[in-house]
Amino acid sequence: MNMIALTVNQRAVQALAEPRTNLADFVRDKLDLTGTHLGCEHGVCGACTVLLDGEPARSCITYAVACEGAEVTTIEGLDEDNITTELRAAFTREHALQCGYCTPGMLVSARDLVLRLPHADERLIRVGLSGNLCRCTGYVGIVRAVRSVIEARRARDIAPTPDGGRKILGPVGSGRSDADRAERMRSVGSEQTSPETASSVSAIPDFVPATVLNQHFSVAHPPEQVFAMFDDIAAIAACLPGASLTAPPKPERVEGAIRVRIGPIAATFQGAARVERSLADMSGRIVGIGNDRRSRSSTQGEIRYRLVPIEQGTRVDLSIGYTLTGMLAQVGRPGLVRDLAARLIAEFASNLDRRLSGTSPGDATAAELNGMALVFSLLRARVAGWVGRFASSKDGAT
Amino acid sequence: MKPAPFGYERPRDLQAALAVLGEAKTSAKIIAGGQSLGPMLNLRLVEPQLIVDITGLAELKQVERRGDELVLGACVTHADVEDGRIPDVTRGAMQRVAGNIAYRAVRNRGTVGGSLSHADPAADWVSALSALGARLTLRSGAGARMVAMEHFIVGALESALRDGEIVETIHVPAMRASAHWGYAKSCRKTGEFAHAIGAILIDPSAASARVVIGAIDSAPIVITNAAELFGGRIAGDYKDRFDARVADVMLATAGVSNAAHRHIHVNVLKRAVREAAA
Numbered sequence: 001m002n003m004i005a006l007t008v009n010q011r012a013v014q015a016l017a018e019p020r021t022n023l024a025d026f027v028r029d030k031l032d033l034t035g036t037h038l039g040c041e042h043g044v045c046g047a048c049t050v051l052l053d054g055e056p057a058r059s060c061i062t063y064a065v066a067c068e069g070a071e072v073t074t075i076e077g078l079d080e081d082n083i084t085t086e087l088r089a090a091f092t093r094e095h096a097l098q099c100g101y102c103t104p105g106m107l108v109s110a111r112d113l114v115l116r117l118p119h120a121d122e123r124l125i126r127v128g129l130s131g132n133l134c135r136c137t138g139y140v141g142i143v144r145a146v147r148s149v150i151e152a153r154r155a156r157d158i159a160p161t162p163d164g165g166r167k168i169l170g171p172v173g174s175g176r177s178d179a180d181r182a183e184r185m186r187s188v189g190s191e192q193t194s195p196e197t198a199s200s201v202s203a204i205p206d207f208v209p210a211t212v213l214n215q216h217f218s219v220a221h222p223p224e225q226v227f228a229m230f231d232d233i234a235a236i237a238a239c240l241p242g243a244s245l246t247a248p249p250k251p252e253r254v255e256g257a258i259r260v261r262i263g264p265i266a267a268t269f270q271g272a273a274r275v276e277r278s279l280a281d282m283s284g285r286i287v288g289i290g291n292d293r294r295s296r297s298s299t300q301g302e303i304r305y306r307l308v309p310i311e312q313g314t315r316v317d318l319s320i321g322y323t324l325t326g327m328l329a330q331v332g333r334p335g336l337v338r339d340l341a342a343r344l345i346a347e348f349a350s351n352l353d354r355r356l357s358g359t360s361p362g363d364a365t366a367a368e369l370n371g372m373a374l375v376f377s378l379l380r381a382r383v384a385g386w387v388g389r390f391a392s393s394k395d396g397a398t
Numbered sequence: 399m400k401p402a403p404f405g406y407e408r409p410r411d412l413q414a415a416l417a418v419l420g421e422a423k424t425s426a427k428i429i430a431g432g433q434s435l436g437p438m439l440n441l442r443l444v445e446p447q448l449i450v451d452i453t454g455l456a457e458l459k460q461v462e463r464r465g466d467e468l469v470l471g472a473c474v475t476h477a478d479v480e481d482g483r484i485p486d487v488t489r490g491a492m493q494r495v496a497g498n499i500a501y502r503a504v505r506n507r508g509t510v511g512g513s514l515s516h517a518d519p520a521a522d523w524v525s526a527l528s529a530l531g532a533r534l535t536l537r538s539g540a541g542a543r544m545v546a547m548e549h550f551i552v553g554a555l556e557s558a559l560r561d562g563e564i565v566e567t568i569h570v571p572a573m574r575a576s577a578h579w580g581y582a583k584s585c586r587k588t589g590e591f592a593h594a595i596g597a598i599l600i601d602p603s604a605a606s607a608r609v610v611i612g613a614i615d616s617a618p619i620v621i622t623n624a625a626e627l628f629g630g631r632i633a634g635d636y637k638d639r640f641d642a643r644v645a646d647v648m649l650a651t652a653g654v655s656n657a658a659h660r661h662i663h664v665n666v667l668k669r670a671v672r673e674a675a676a
Contacts, residue, residue, distance in 0.1 A: 002406070018403060019403075019404055019405065019406030019449065020400065020401040020402070020403055020404055020439070022400075022436075022440075025400075041399060041400075041440050042436070042437035042440050042441055043433060043436060043437050043504065044437075046501070046503065049503050052506070052507075055477070055506045056502055056503040056506060057503050057506050057507050058433070058436075058503050058504065058507070060436075060440065061432055061433060061436025061437055061440065062432060062436065062507060063406075063432065063436075065406050065408075065451075066408075066429070066432070066451050066453060068408075109501075109502070109503065112502060126588075127588050127589075128502065130501060130587070130588035130589045131500065131501025131502070131503055131504065131589050132501075162481065163481035163482070163483065164477075164481070166477070166481070166483070167483070168459075168483075169459045169460070169461065169471070169473075169474050169475070169478045169483055169484070170453060170458075170459035170473050170474065170475060170478070170509075171430065171431040171453045171473065171475055171506070171507040171508075171509060172475075172477075172506045172507055173507070174431075174453030174454060174473075174507075175453060175454050175456070175459065177408065177454060184407050184408075294442065294445070295442065295443065342653065343553060
């Protein structure tokens with residue numbers, strides 16, 4: 001906990017909060033200013049919008065500790081504000097609210113538009129309000145209300161302030177802390193949590209993948225040699241970046257984990273897989289299932305491979321299918337997974353090539369192609385994470 | 399959701415910040431405006447043990463005109479650019495890009511350096527600054543190095559930043575009077591991350607053009623000498639010479655396998671070219 005001192009609605013306040021406490025929770029829980037609402041808690045819905053140093057900001061993705069010394073104005077602090085008073089009357093007149101949940105944030109954003117927009121331009125008002133979601137009104141009344149206030153004020157020769165009155169550079173709310181008070185709150189427990197045992201995954205069912213990616217790579221060794229190598233699960237696992245085995249592998253059950261990073265996002269899927277092979281056409285299939293404890297996400301994955309002789313060795317055709325459920329699945333983009341998969345496969349291929357040539361691919365005791373399936377899901381996971389906000393399935397991979 | 403607990407440091411100057419990052423044996427993350435990192439923390443997609451807040455560092459909130467370029471501190475915000483609180487060396491190009499990033503409440507805190515460090519392929523500055531030919535100074539305790547934008551973004555959310563290194567300044571070359579600029583993006587909802595971005599800086603009198611196809615799922619396609627997109631020659635009639643097929647092949651080569659998505663990207667780029675020629 002940390003003592004945070006700032007100004008809220010023109011009153012100097014001090015309260016203890018953890019670094020992870022966002023500004024919205026700070027004003028609601030510590031100061032009982034519950035007019036600030038939290039909707040999505042990741043910066044999309046706009047319900048939590050407050051004024052920070054006089055400018056609108058998202059209080060759900062702004063941490064209170066970062067606002068040391070700042071001036072915060074919540075909806076409660078706008079009771080006497082001229083623009084907001086006019087807006088309240090206009091919202092009432094135009095039926096610009098129904099349930100009222102979005103209204104505090106809506107009023108803060110609307111106030112900013114009234115202050116800054118030169119004219120009551122409907123398009124600019126709509127664009128300006130696009131970061132505040134309302135599920136009741138259809139926005140018509142809200143836009144009308146804002147337009148009427150802008151028109152009325154400009155008619156009274158009140159000039160706009162296009163820059164909102166800000167004269168200094170940098171994020172609003174920042175840099176106001178006492179210069180001598182460099183904050184230092186070292187924490188926190190170790191990041192590593194005890195790995196979930198793969199044995200918690202009992203059965204490895206078949207499934208129909210939601211997404212399928214096709215990839216291939218080549219190695220400079222004959223198919224027979226590559227196929228034999230693919231039978232050595234531990235060796236294959238060692239070639240796969242981020243993979244590790246948690247138990248001695250058998251074809252019918254390979255237990256392991258795969259850790260993948262996309263930028264700052266990391267997930268570790270613990271799980272199990274089984275391996276099937278067909279010597280006749282030099283193909284195989286790995287089916288796996290796994291969970292990432294942290295994001296409470298699950299994945300099922302399948303890799304089908306087929307070795308094709310080419311002039312300089314072997315081309316390995318991969319078909320990677322996966323289904324992801326849980327938090328990471330809410331926001332996913334197969335295209336990002338493909339980007340990551342391509343990079344992983346390139347690394348895997350070069351490790352494999354090196355190992356086939358008799359040099360070690362480095363350290364790594366790792367999982368297997370099974371892991372690979374998991375990896376991809378994982379990939380996707382991270383990816384997904386990334387998109388944190390509003391993903392859509394973009395570059396559909398089929 | 400609420401973030402997992404993290405430690406927090408607000409160093410008093412850049413040197414102290416670099417020292418903290420250099421000695422961090424735990425997982426440390428730099429936060430500036432937090433408009434990208436905040437959502438990831440709240441969703442617990444990222445769980446650093448330590449957050450280093452650089453928004454208090456005056457060194458990173460400065461802007462200076464140095465010869466033929468503008469040098470922006472990493473913590474200059476999108477709204478700072480939008481509102482013209484920094485000098486304009488791109489004849490309004492950066493200002494227009496800034497004004498269309500996300501929402502005003504986000505622009506008031508989100509920083510240029512933070513957005514670049516986050517390396518989201520769909521972020522506006524990633525594409526716009528690549529097209530403008532910007533370079534970045536990256537600093538660590540060991541010293542500084544300069545990297546061109548097109549080498550800075552490595553992949554989705556992957557930048558060339560090493561451990562303990564931060565984006566210190568962004569160097570934007572002044573746009574020549576003879577150059578044309580076009581920037582277009584496609585968003586299904588205003589303010590969301592773009593599904594396609596096209597950017598072009600073209601100077602017919604110098605027969606030079608930089609073109610960026612962005613918001614693909616990996617690093618943007620940066621074409622520093624874009625003559626092939628215009629039938630091999632860049633001249634005043636470039637709008638009519640734009641060859642959509644070449645752009646389509648570039649996208650396919652970059653791994654955009656879905657023809658409909660390539661079509662959107664190509665057309666967004668075409669819009670950027672038309673805007674430049676307008």
